[in-house]
Amino acid sequence: MFSLAGKKALVIGIANEESIAFGCARAFRDQGAELAVTYQNEKAEPHVRPAAEKLASALILPLDVRDDGQYEAVFDRIRQAWGHIDICLHAVAFCPKQDLHAPVVDCSRDGFLTAMDISAYSFIRMVKGAAPLMRAGGTCMTISYVGAGKVVEHYNIMGPVKAALESATRYMAASSARRGIRVHALSPGPLKTRAASGISHFEDLMKEAADRAPIHQLVTSEDVAAFAAFLASRQAAHITGGIHYIDGGYHIVG
Template identity: 45%
Template sequence: MIDLKGRVAVVFGVANKRSIAWGIVQQLHAAGATLAIGYQNERLRAEAESLIQEVPGAEAFQCDVSQDEEIERVFAQFKERYGKLDILVHSVAYAPADALKNDFVLTSREDFRVAHDISVYSLIALSRAAAPLMTEGGSIMTLSYFGAEKVVPHYNVMGVAKAALEATVRYLAADLGKQNIRVNAISAGPIKTLAARGIGGLGDMLKAHADRAPLHRNTDQSEVGGAAVFLASPLASGITGETIYVDSGYNIMGF
């Protein structure tokens, strides 16, 4: 069992119990980490505060990651409350509904900008804010998907954003390595989250994944959480700039 006692982890993107971020929170908690959970706005406060009741010692902090002043404010709170950070989980992605419903060629300039700002740039902004608090080194991780590499119907601009996200992981890893901060992505298989329900044909995607993956099943949030615990631990001390697949092996299949 990996022991993360004494490590402080902040997880952005916990929306509800079905979210991948919640699976990560549960596994980090089981490993002994101290948890801070970032929620987007006042509307989501009640949900966040309800969830942390199941994670003794966890605290919830409001932060809209598209606003630099909010990021600056919340990381000042982290510094005052915890003194340091060891683990940062970025599980944030968004694209306007029209960009997922329409053909990709119809993606508007504004929808493209919004998808990349929230899904990609926020990782840079959060990493920049976290790095000064990672005084003993640290582990930063984000969530990606196979649509970054291959065309997935209806994934559209999110696939392009995830490709940019994986490239961002590599560039951040190169920048932050001198501070002993590792940056990695977890590419999870499709999971029936609230966010994923906005993608057309999700049921077909889940069925195709289970049919073709070597393990012949879909991915569970807890499995993604387990990979996150590994990446947060000293066992992964030599791993940075990588995309780790937790998708029942689907990505290795050609047909």
């Protein structure tokens, strides 16, 4: 029904083959897109590079999202290799463990700023870097969670952080529309990824989601990836600014 043939896609946030970002990258590639994939640092590279090579990624680049210089280097390399970019996926989130496990009122200032910088501001930085290379328009996406809009037990400070990410998504969608750039947040149900493993009682959260969702099942990374690939296609050219729930209807229950 749709194709990404000839499209160039940047994927930030692959940790391993179980990650949402890997699933999305695979869907982009399967629909014909060429890939650029980043890894955080030398410690992460041995885990990310084999996954990126399995996807036949054309570019495998270092990127610590806290370093503006590295962001600039990534987009410079893409400019040199491709001249433009069509799709950007941001799947990065982090909070120091002691702050993630604490009630919101006990989150430290440094923990809050770190979580906001890595989990929310880095998406703003991505869109800013990509925009000059999206001369024919494009699609930028990030990953959120239902805890941005309602209280989810044990999600703690990441709830306010994801709320900021979703708000930034809407504002960037509005300001980027005149350039043909669409901006989205994908909000999957709980998935067993390395990032999610840091959340306290995550197994309980997954069970609750499966029990309460109208379909009584957990979604998969393939479900998320299929929707992301559609949003990146020309068939979704008039869709922007959405918080797209891919959670079996879990977000509609009280």
